[in-house]
Amino acid sequence: xxxxxxxxxxxxxxxxxxxxxxxxxxxxxxxxxxxxxxxxxxxxxxxxxxxxxxxxxxxxxxxxxxxxxxxxxxxxxxxxxxxxxxxxxxxxxxxxxxxxxxxxxxxxxxxxxxxxxxxxxxxxxxxxxxxxxxxxxxxxxxxxxxxxxxxxxxxxxxxxxxxxxxxxxxxxxxxxxxxxxxxxxxxxxxxxxxxxxxxxxxxxxxxxxxxxxxxxxxxxxxxxxxxxxxxxxxxxxxxxx
Numbered sequence: 001x002x003x004x005x006x007x008x009x010x011x012x013x014x015x016x017x018x019x020x021x022x023x024x025x026x027x028x029x030x031x032x033x034x035x036x037x038x039x040x041x042x043x044x045x046x047x048x049x050x051x052x053x054x055x056x057x058x059x060x061x062x063x064x065x066x067x068x069x070x071x072x073x074x075x076x077x078x079x080x081x082x083x084x085x086x087x088x089x090x091x092x093x094x095x096x097x098x099x100x101x102x103x104x105x106x107x108x109x110x111x112x113x114x115x116x117x118x119x120x121x122x123x124x125x126x127x128x129x130x131x132x133x134x135x136x137x138x139x140x141x142x143x144x145x146x147x148x149x150x151x152x153x154x155x156x157x158x159x160x161x162x163x164x165x166x167x168x169x170x171x172x173x174x175x176x177x178x179x180x181x182x183x184x185x186x187x188x189x190x191x192x193x194x195x196x197x198x199x200x201x202x203x204x205x206x207x208x209x210x211x212x213x214x215x216x217x218x219x220x221x222x223x224x225x226x227x228x229x230x231x232x233x234x235x236x237x238x239x240x241x
Contacts, residue, residue, distance in 0.1 A: 051224050055093070061121075064156065065093035066224035067233075068194075074220065075235050077152050077192040078102055082110040085142055085150050085186065087133055087179055088157030088196075089114030092123050098154070099125040113145045133157065133175075139182055149188035155179035155195040158231075165230075169198050176234075177206050184213060189241030198230045210236045 051063035060066075072078045078101035089095045095114040102110030105125035112126040115133060122128045127145045131138055157179065159171040176195050183193045193210065199221075211217050215238030225231055 060093050060096055061091045062093035063224060065097050067156075067222045068094045068097045068154070070222035070224055071194060071220060071233060071235065072097070072101060074222075075192070075194075075218075075237060077194065077235075077237065080110065081108060082151040083146055083148060083188075084110065084112045084152045084154065085146060086112065086114040086126075087153070087155040087182075088116055088175075089128070090116035090118045090120035092120055092128070094154055094156055095123045095126050095128070098152075099123060110151075111146055113142055115142060133182075134178065139185065142182075143186060146186070150183075150186045150191060151188055152192045152194070153179065153183040153187060155193075158196060165198075168230075172196070172198055173203055173206065180206060180210060183239075184209075187239045187241070189239060191239040191241075193234075193236040193239070195234050196231050197234055199232050207234070210234065213240050214238055215240065 051066050055061070055063045055065055078084070078098060080101075080103045082102045084098045084102060084104075086095050086098060092114065095112060098112045098114075099105070102112060104110050104112045109125075112123075113129065114120075114123065114126055115129040115131055115138065117130070117132045119130055120128065129141060129145065131141060155176065157172075157175045159168075159175065161168050162171075176197050179195050180193065183191075187193065193214065207217065214236035217234065217236045219232055219234055221232045
C-alpha cells in the first residue's frame with residue numbers, strides 16, 4: 001500500500017515564474033473534432049497557462065505545486081524536519097514540494113505521507129498511499145505511516161464538481177470538516193492545517209472549531225490559483241493541542 005519515489009532532482013522549490021515561462025504567448029487548439037466545447041476550453045486554457053509550462057519545466061507533477069509554495073512562502077508552515085500529511089495528494093505536486101522543503105529522507109529531515117483515493121505514481125522521500133480518506137481505516141493507516149504526531153496537515157481534497165454551486169460547496173465542506181476532525185487528532189501542539197474550500201469562506205461552524213484550536217486562522221487565495229476558480233484555502237496555525 002505504501003510506495004516511494006524521488007521528486008524533481010536538483011530543483012530548488014521556487015514559487016516565482018521564471019523568464020520565458022509562457023506569459024504573453026497564446027496557443028490555439030487547432031481542431032475540436034470529437035471534443036466537447038468545455039473540453040476544448042479546458043485544453044486551450046492548459047496550453048496557455050504559464051504555471052502549467054513552468055511546472056513541466058521544473059519537474060513538478062502539477063501546477064498546484066506552486067499553490068503550496070506560495071502558501072508556504074507566506075505562512076511558513078514547511079521547514080526541515082517537520083512531519084507532514086498530504087490528503088488528496090494525487091498526482092503528487094504538493095507531496096513533491098513538502099518532501100523538498102522538509103528534506104524528507106535526508107539526515108535530520110522530516111517525514112511526508114500522502115494519500116489519495118486515485119492511483120498515483122510514488123514520490124521518493126514520501127510514503128504514498130492509495131486509499132479513500134473516508135475509509136474507516138484511513139486515520140490509523142496515516143498515523144502508523146507517519147510514526148507520530150504531525151506538524152502540518154494539508155488537504156487539497158475536492159469531490160467532482162456538478163456545476164451546481166450549492167451542491168459543490170456542501171460536498172467540499174464535508175471533506176473539509178472530515179479533514180479537520182482528523183487534524184484535531186493527529187496535530188502536535190504548534191502545528192498547522194491548510195485546507196481547500198470554495199469561495200464564500202469556511203462555514204461558520206467549521207471556522208469556529210478551527211479558531212477554538214488554532215492561534216491564528218486566515219483565508220488565502222494563492223496567485224497560482226486561477227482567477228476564475230472558486231477555490232480558496234483556510235490556514236490555521238499555532239495549533240493548541
